[in-house]
Amino acid sequence: MSGLAHLMWDDGVTAYDFGDGHPMDPVRLDLTRKLVAGLGVDAALKVVAAPPAGEATLRLVHREDYIAAVKAASADPEHADQRYGLGTVDDWAFAGGDTAHAVNFTGGLHHAMPAAASGVCVYNDAALAVARLLELGAERVAYVDTDVHHGDGVEAAFWSDPRVLTISVHEHPRALFPNSGWPQETGAEDAEGTAANLPLPAGTGDAGWLRAFHAVVPELLAGFDPQFLVTQHGTDTHFEDPLAHLAVSLDAQRAVQSACHDLAHTYAGGRWLALGGGGYAVADVVPRSWTHLTAIAAHRPVEPLAAVPEAWRQQVYAATRQQAPYRMTDGRWPVRWQPWEEGYDPADRIDQAIIATRKSVFPLRGLLP
Template sequence: MPACQGPATVVFDQSLTEYDFGPDHPMAPMRVDLTMRLAADLGVLGAGLRQVAAPMASEDVLATVHDPALIEAVQRAAHDERFGLGTDDNPVFSGMHHASAHIVGASVEAFRQVWSGESLHSANITGGLHHAMPKRASGFCIYNDVAVGIQYLLDQGAQRVAYVDVDVHHGDGVERIFWNDPRVLTISLHETGQMLFPGTGFPADLGGPDALGSAVNVALPPGTSDGGWLRAFHAVVPPLLREFRPDVLVTQHGCDSHTEDPLAHLMLTVDGQRAAYLALHDLAHEVAGGRWVVTGGGGYAVVDVVPRAWTHLLAIVGGRPLAPDTETPDSWREHVLARLGRGAPHRLTDGRDPIYRDWSEGYDPDTWLDRAVHGTRMEAFPLHGLDPMP
């Protein structure tokens, strides 16, 4: 991996864990706490990765993407399904607007860090709330921090922003908000909407009439594991980013693609996810001068997966990747035991070697995976002047 070649930051303070839908909701803020503790105990924080404070997003900043009526409903903590509030996915809670706006503010700070040049890479692992729409909360996401951050870049003069979403769920909110804006390329790799929320994100979904090709979707079959996922990623993402040449690369890193995640059906390991993070880091340096904004996203295996995956991610953001077989510290495992009464993983690896067969080696139309990848290439590549065939 190329050297970081510049300062890196993570935007965080403990109060960001106040984004909390309650003890029975799958999106447990404990996953963030355990990640930051593991990263700290392993020396990731401070070792090339400086922690900076998370500001609050103002109503004016939120309104660059969101309708004032939604903002007002969130402020009232209204049980109003017109705005997606008070549902099983998005139950209202005390201080909801404050907690949600704080996550947006943290992400906008990460975007500001990178655009200003204060940081080459900057991360907000509490961000990545990619389902929220301009007028409606959706899928555990009240406000769309990623979209607000991308809009900030555009307002500051960015000409081209690329967004790559590796969450198991389609990044529908970010895609929809920039659907007809040719300055923003959104690429989402996700379990097919035939099987999984939000039921969208197919190869023929390509963007609005003024921005055809600005949306790219890879709808993966359930059961896809490291080799197939990485095959799909490398067949689609690098060629498009190399052609688009963004000013900034923005990535969303939901780790709910893991085989142990309870809400979806892909079968990646932490090792495969780490390989994706390394590839995106290298692409940021290749196509965007290293300017890389990183967010979290989904991930509901709160102890066994999220802290390990995102600690790898933060180490890569900081320019000092951790070896896959790194042991988790005794102090961290003791904290998990004391807090949750259960054991925790002893290593950062799942013991897999994430190898894959490159697309150039041939396309097999008898496999669902290859048909999915081929469909995306056939739909999207010609719109970027690229040859869709291997």
Template sequence: MDPTRLALTMGLVEAFDLPTAPGVAVAAAPAAGESTLRLVHRPEYLDAVQRAATHPGTVDDRHGLGTEDNPVFPAIHTASALIAGQSVGAAEAVWHGTARHGVNFAGGLHHAMPDRASGFCVYNDAALAVARLLELGAERVAYVDVDVHHGDGVQRVFWDDPRVLTISLHEHPSTLFPQTGWSTETGGDAAPGSAANLPLPAGTGDAGWLRAFHAVVPELLAAFRPQVIVSQHGADTHLEDPLAHLAVTVDAQRAVAASIHELAHRHCGGRWVALGGGGYAVVDVVPRTWTHLVAIAAGRPIDPAVETPEVWRGEVYRLTRQLAPLRMTDGVEPHWKDFAESGYDPGDRLDQAILATRRAVFPHHGLLP
């Protein structure tokens, strides 16, 4: 979670002049206050985080604080509340119509639970954005998570809420944290079918990842008819990411962002809140992936073949002493075989995963698996 990845992303966004594009604004929202944080998090957990901030040596196993993944530091509350506030602010702007799309690539901290920190995440800004939309009057919110890790915290928060559909594509839980997100996890008794999980075999590349996305997400969104889409775009599906085992390129990540953008326009008048997430190839992957995301949301998509700006490459070297990628592409033209058109291969592990998810969730939405 090196914050350098955020600085490099914003530097690349600025190098492409996206903040000054017509109709684009860079806006700041206040940090999430206690009443907002309580939309998702329990009061005793909020108290524990704020106590820990004044005692950096704290180890609080009950609340997941002071662990290797979630070390305590003096700004643990203020920094986490600030990130959460930006996602909530983006959701408010999109709902009220002051913005069609909102992007907070510092957000997407989807592992935080109501009562504990988990997986580098203290406050769950993604769940808070969804909860704020519900508080403002939204009746149906879709949450689409394409991080390599299961969006377990968001699923937990809305497990029994039929107003929220959570969809997560992720590496199979048998090979990756947090070991949840099986296809059989489909929502609580009060909201059957409200959770869709598509666990992908380790080693899945562009063609399989895109096939899986298009085999599940568009049909579920069409049936659910969301008023807003909140999406999480962790860049850790990439083949160079050091913490996971998928083999996706920046080009496929860009293609999925473009698809979610199109689905937002198709189903909910363009109302779309896009968040960052994981991503630990700090120089080569994260800045390009999230700059493509910002450019798509800004209505100024970047040709993948273009070179990265020289001024940005210089800044990369100054900050990291690493050479920056030269182009906005990994040199791949993403393609996939459509699941409905090409048929199901019963011997293929990816197709087995797709069909398991469709069989588990689709009937709840009146769809044939």
């Protein structure tokens, strides 16, 4: 594979409306796209619109009766079938290439199940991407989810499939939706060790988050030897996010994005699909984080100390009446953290979480905990 990294974008992705005050505000996508353009990252990208997924593709993950229910809800939103999770507070009903790297920050809707909508996700584009790679002949696909919420829908889709390794680093399920993603959840009997979950305590900050990621993800990828890497980069781990309780900065998010890029080149021949996900600090956090992600995929990384364009700051104010940040950093770059190899503290809650995950899944992959 060669050529420019692809950015999947169509203005139509901002046409949905969950109503005033809903955290999934499409302005976060529009402002991200404008910041990508404002910083000149477009010059290193091929911007393309993905065609709508057909029913045959949707059936790779979702049940046929659920697809029919979604179509019926689109035609008649007032009579959406709530047995499928449609028309609920979270999931409203409304009418409605050839490259090594691809970015779709409008995607990452990782909660949708085979037969139900969940967590503001109707169809699970992340699971569909993995399923499509398998359909095209891939023998091993790895999925790494760094959203603050457990990537439950993707894990469920491939729970019994040894061809797919799912890794989710998220806030502890006792504290946050969807209340799943425990270390002991490691896959079905015929696919043990192909699901890995690393739940972190509320309040985890940059150093702990990066330590946890690097203590689990690289070794599992090395042992699995994936042909493709799909990653999900929800920004709701950020300390300003209103819906969760981690304390991660934009700078740490950028560090993990860069690490995923490097891991794709190390273990997957550079074949990398990067997705967005959750994130509800729509002016301050989401656009900057996903612009960093897009620029990293384009091999044109934006320096953290770079100033954001003044024209973009004005666009933010016009759209949200919020003051935009002045730079592409939270002022924590470079982020410092202690590698796992340098020892651990058995009394530290983050280290306890890491140990629990390693002990649960590493032996199943033939690795030392």
